[in-house]
Amino acid sequence: MQTIPESTQIDPMAPVPCKVTAQWDVTEDTFGLRLAAPAGYSFQPGQFNMLYQFGVGEVAISISGDPAYPESLVHTIRGVGAVTKSLRNLRAGDVVGMRGPFGNSWPVEQAVGHDVVLVAGGIGLAPLRPALLHVLNNRNDYGRVVLLYGTRTPRDILFQQELQEWRGRFDMDVLVAVDAAGRDWHGSVGVVTKLIGRAPFDPHNAVAMVCGPEIMMRFTGRELVTRGIQPSMVYLSMERNMKCAVGFCGHCQFGSAFVCKNGPVFTYDDIGDLLDIREV
Amino acid sequence: MTTAPVILDRAAIDAMIGVIEGRGHRVVGPVVRSGAVVLGDLSSTADLPVGISDEQTPGRYRLTARDDEALFGYVVGPSSAKPFLHATGVPVWQGERTADGSFATRKPEAPTPVAFIGIRPCDLAAIGIQDKVFLNGYRDGVYGDRREGVFSVVVNCVEPGGTCFCTSMGTGPRASKGYDIAVTEVIDDEEHWFLAEPGSDAGQEVLAQLGAAPASDDERVRVENLLVDAADRMGRGLDTEGLPEAIKASMESPRWDEIAKRCMACANCTLVCPTCFCATVEDETDLAGLEAQRVRRWDSCFNEEFSYIHGGSLRPSTYARYRQWLTHKLSTWVDQFGEMGCVGCGRCITWCPVGIDITVEAAALAAAAKEATHV
Ligand code: SF4
Ligand code: SF4
Ligand code: FES
Numbered sequence: 001m002q003t004i005p006e007s008t009q010i011d012p013m014a015p016v017p018c019k020v021t022a023q024w025d026v027t028e029d030t031f032g033l034r035l036a037a038p039a040g041y042s043f044q045p046g047q048f049n050m051l052y053q054f055g056v057g058e059v060a061i062s063i064s065g066d067p068a069y070p071e072s073l074v075h076t077i078r079g080v081g082a083v084t085k086s087l088r089n090l091r092a093g094d095v096v097g098m099r100g101p102f103g104n105s106w107p108v109e110q111a112v113g114h115d116v117v118l119v120a121g122g123i124g125l126a127p128l129r130p131a132l133l134h135v136l137n138n139r140n141d142y143g144r145v146v147l148l149y150g151t152r153t154p155r156d157i158l159f160q161q162e163l164q165e166w167r168g169r170f171d172m173d174v175l176v177a178v179d180a181a182g183r184d185w186h187g188s189v190g191v192v193t194k195l196i197g198r199a200p201f202d203p204h205n206a207v208a209m210v211c212g213p214e215i216m217m218r219f220t221g222r223e224l225v226t227r228g229i230q231p232s233m234v235y236l237s238m239e240r241n242m243k244c245a246v247g248f249c250g251h252c253q254f255g256s257a258f259v260c261k262n263g264p265v266f267t268y269d270d271i272g273d274l275l276d277i278r279e280v
Numbered sequence: 281m282t283t284a285p286v287i288l289d290r291a292a293i294d295a296m297i298g299v300i301e302g303r304g305h306r307v308v309g310p311v312v313r314s315g316a317v318v319l320g321d322l323s324s325t326a327d328l329p330v331g332i333s334d335e336q337t338p339g340r341y342r343l344t345a346r347d348d349e350a351l352f353g354y355v356v357g358p359s360s361a362k363p364f365l366h367a368t369g370v371p372v373w374q375g376e377r378t379a380d381g382s383f384a385t386r387k388p389e390a391p392t393p394v395a396f397i398g399i400r401p402c403d404l405a406a407i408g409i410q411d412k413v414f415l416n417g418y419r420d421g422v423y424g425d426r427r428e429g430v431f432s433v434v435v436n437c438v439e440p441g442g443t444c445f446c447t448s449m450g451t452g453p454r455a456s457k458g459y460d461i462a463v464t465e466v467i468d469d470e471e472h473w474f475l476a477e478p479g480s481d482a483g484q485e486v487l488a489q490l491g492a493a494p495a496s497d498d499e500r501v502r503v504e505n506l507l508v509d510a511a512d513r514m515g516r517g518l519d520t521e522g523l524p525e526a527i528k529a530s531m532e533s534p535r536w537d538e539i540a541k542r543c544m545a546c547a548n549c550t551l552v553c554p555t556c557f558c559a560t561v562e563d564e565t566d567l568a569g570l571e572a573q574r575v576r577r578w579d580s581c582f583n584e585e586f587s588y589i590h591g592g593s594l595r596p597s598t599y600a601r602y603r604q605w606l607t608h609k610l611s612t613w614v615d616q617f618g619e620m621g622c623v624g625c626g627r628c629i630t631w632c633p634v635g636i637d638i639t640v641e642a643a644a645l646a647a648a649a650k651e652a653t654h655v
Contacts, residue, residue, distance in 0.1 A: 055565030250558030256615035279600030
């Protein structure tokens with residue numbers, strides 16, 4: 001007869017109730033949600049949580065807070081589906097379900113001693129924020145730090161105030177491009193890949209971390225490699241449909257990987273070829 | 281534990297069912313429902329498809345009458361152990377609102393452990409494959425709660441079915457592990473008996489209660505020959521040598537488009553497959569919003585919404601969905617779990633409404649990939 005040792009860990013599928021400590025608008029369709037994390041909770045930059053709205057549904061959301069303060073668990077969410085729209089109605093004091101953190105993380109340890117190039121497209125800046133905050137918290141450990149950020153219009157720019165602060169620092173470079181803008185926009189217009197050539201970093205000593213729509217990552221990965229960064233030093237965070245986050249539901253598969261547990265972060269070396277194939 | 285095989289007759293099989301039931305199992309085995317052999321509740325051999333056989337070809341399944349009283353004279357029908365262990369439509373957890381505005385979850389109760397009577401070697405191997413999915417690292421509650429305490433009486437196959445290719449996949453026609461008792465049925469004009477071998481202490485305990493005679497050397501040799509013969513008569517095959525790599529090299533093969541012209545993306549193949557594990561969840565509440573549960577249902581990579589992320593499906597085309605399915609079964613599964621996700625049961629071939637044959641498609645892809653590397 002088959003006996004399987006009862007695992008001691010808590011059911012990875014059951015959400016834990018967490019108090020909402022703040023909710024705020026970030027852009028027209030994007031909002032911030034801060035939770036009081038359960039005792040002992042910690043996360044690595046690049047990991048994600050599953051947020052559950054009682055009876056409505058569950059959705060995978062990357063953590064966008066500062067990993068040095070894991071008890072204050074910040075998410076930046078685009079309210080585009082039924083669950084995320086419902087999460088937008090939460091207010092401080094409400095309770096939301098959470099399980100996590102899941103997935104692997106940005107290579108902030110491996111990047112020590114290297115230039116760090118962060119390339120974000122749209123909401124992709126949210127999962128990169130913990131990596132950037134970690135780098136800035138430990139600024140002396142890294143070489144040059146560059147953030148390249150592309151989004152649709154100036155109104156869609158996330159973390160406006162913080163971006164201003166980052167821009168004002170002498171120890172990092174911030175380049176922003178939008179797809180379309182009116183006359184009052186004085187920055188770059190175009191795709192984020194165009195910024196790569198202008199960014200000050202040493203490709204032979206750089207680690208890149210990229211997050212955005214798949215097509216943006218395909219071209220960004222290619223461009224970074226063309227500029228001379230090793231494919232194994234280019235990290236990309238993939239997005240896939242996720243129902244379980246622990247390798248049970250099969251939805252998130254990308255080639256041999258379960259994005260939920262083998263990813264979301266992969267090197268261009270590992271997935272560059274697959275990114276070039278349609279409908280993987 | 282002694283592993284000496286014993287000889288049973290039909291009455292002893294009935295007694296065995298009684299003993300197993302007495303050990304606290306829900307006894308499940310092959311029964312005929314709506315013109316097919318499926319797994320259902322069983323209380324005696326009278327419930328089995330006695331004297332029945334099946335004809336299986338790509339896209340076709342039919343029951344036929346045998347001219348004997350064989351208890352296990354057919355092969356696998358559309359259902360496997362999957363509905364019992366990787367159950368569909370059952371809650372993953374249940375919860376309720378609490379007075380302070382929060383909520384609490386609870387684990388659903390575990391059902392009575394199932395005993396499979398007459399499960400086939402391929403389906404037993406499929407349980408082993410799903411064990412690696414659901415009990416590796418994280419433990420899946422729905423699966424784990426049902427898997428624990430399972431008792432299996434496997435029936436080795438002396439007559440392979442029309443779409444079977446278990447020999448290629450190394451899963452049959454004889455079970456090599458994972459069973460409590462392995463039975464082989466021997467029937468001809470003169471005799472009808474079963475050779476039963478224990479595969480675990482529990483299996484040994486059950487057999488010991490039947491007071492059966494040990495098998496003679498002649499009887500053992502007879503069974504041995506029948507099983508070797510069955511392997512030789514396997515009508516289909518799949519050359520697995522180098523196949524995972526060949527399929528990976530075929531991502532942009534025109535063959536996928538050609539298959540997509542036939543495939544209706546109906547998902548039948550994934551539903552009948554004993555190893556396919558993909559599932560979705562639905563969150564439900566009562567009208568008052570006080571009780572909630574998350575229900576898990578089988579899903580399929582053939583469904584358009586399966587790969588949906590905001591903005592649309594990542595695999596809108598049928599070719600991409602069939603490619604995902606076959607590539608997962610025969611190639612990427614090996615990277616994920618160290619073996620292929622196919623046991624050679626042939627169900628996806630039989631139950632495909634247009635008769636698409638995984639062995640034919642895999643061989644064609646492999647041949648084309650081989651040719652491509654030789655030019
Ligand atoms: S892929 Fe087809 S032959 Fe293989 S285990 Fe699944 S249903 Fe059976
Ligand atoms: S291969 Fe056959 S059974 Fe599978 S989805 Fe296509 S038509 Fe349906
Ligand atoms: S999200 Fe379910 S397997 Fe990855």
